[in-house]
Amino acid sequence: MNDRGIFIAIEGPIGVGKTTLATILNQHFNYTLLREIVEENPFLSKFYTDIKEYALQTEAFFLFNRIKQLEDIEKYTLSKSQNVVSDYHIVKNLIFAGLTLDNMQFHRYKQMYNTFVTDLPQPDIIVYLNSDTDVLMRRIAMRDRSFERQMDRNYIHELSLEYKYYFNPLSIKHNFMGKEPIIIEIDNSNLDFLNNENDRQFIINKIEEAMTSLGGQHNV
Ligand SMILES: Nc1ncnc2c1ncn2[C@@H]1O[C@H](COP(=O)(O)OP(=O)(O)OP(=O)(O)O)[C@@H](O)[C@H]1O
Numbered sequence: 001m002n003d004r005g006i007f008i009a010i011e012g013p014i015g016v017g018k019t020t021l022a023t024i025l026n027q028h029f030n031y032t033l034l035r036e037i038v039e040e041n042p043f044l045s046k047f048y049t050d051i052k053e054y055a056l057q058t059e060a061f062f063l064f065n066r067i068k069q070l071e072d073i074e075k076y077t078l079s080k081s082q083n084v085v086s087d088y089h090i091v092k093n094l095i096f097a098g099l100t101l102d103n104m105q106f107h108r109y110k111q112m113y114n115t116f117v118t119d120l121p122q123p124d125i126i127v128y129l130n131s132d133t134d135v136l137m138r139r140i141a142m143r144d145r146s147f148e149r150q151m152d153r154n155y156i157h158e159l160s161l162e163y164k165y166y167f168n169p170l171s172i173k174h175n176f177m178g179k180e181p182i183i184i185e186i187d188n189s190n191l192d193f194l195n196n197e198n199d200r201q202f203i204i205n206k207i208e209e210a211m212t213s214l215g216g217q218h219n220v
């Protein structure tokens with residue numbers, strides 16, 4: 001038996017529904033909700049006007065904020081047997097940085113990532129959401145964050161492909177620090193777990209099945 005809390009992370013490209021699903025799961029399971037910082041990143045709106053120019057600052061800011069958040073969640077929540085659902089996994093730093101940094105910057109960034117990330121808590125379950133690029137573009141437009149108004153379709157498409165690569169079964173061992181979480185992959189293009197009770201229940205059932213298989217390790 002393991003007295004640590006269960007850690008569930010939601011991942012997938014921009015606008016796929018991570019925060020929406022994490023909030024629903026938080027309400028359903030009554031877990032602690034860990035949300036990524038967005039508006040607080042002082043480089044993000046500049047980043048979207050000139051990706052190459054602002055990539056390094058943007059990626060570094062996201063990385064160090066997430067490290068701090070995950071250190072805190074370990075110290076104050078998981079180690080105290082409280083369960084957590086988060087709307088990100090730290091591997092997203094590598095996924096974005098691989099797209100936005102040049103080769104030399106990415107090489108150095110990865111060394112830094114590997115140094116810091118080994119000691120951070122890893123989720124037991126990752127829900128990997130994906131959707132067609134056109135659906136992602138529609139949802140990003142509908143949400144209407146000011147700095148995402150000129151979102152480049154090609155950037156979203158490339159990002160989706162990078163996510164597919166990172167969540168490919170062959171890459172998983174490599175990218176999740178030797179600890180292989182249970183990965184639940186869901187194509188969210190035609191689901192509406194916000195408004196449709198059946199769609200919501202479909203995802204909750206999948207997560208409950210995964211939790212049952214963790215049962216021996218956790219106090220579930
Ligand atoms: N399954 C769904 N069906 C319809 N609309 C959805 C669905 N999931 C999310 N949305 C809507 O799409 C928009 C983006 O969702 P959300 O903010 O949860 O995405 P996200 O993955 O957290 O994005 P980001 O990566 O930018 O943080 C929101 O307006 C949300 O209401």
Ligand SMILES: Nc1nc(=O)c2ncn([C@H]3C[C@H](O)[C@@H](CO)O3)c2[nH]1
Pocket residue numbers: 014038044047058059062063092093096097100148
């Ligand atoms: N460049 C870059 N690196 C990241 O690690 C990262 N994480 C999130 N984001 C962007 C996507 C959404 O616009 C918004 C909310 O997810 O922030 C990122 N952008």
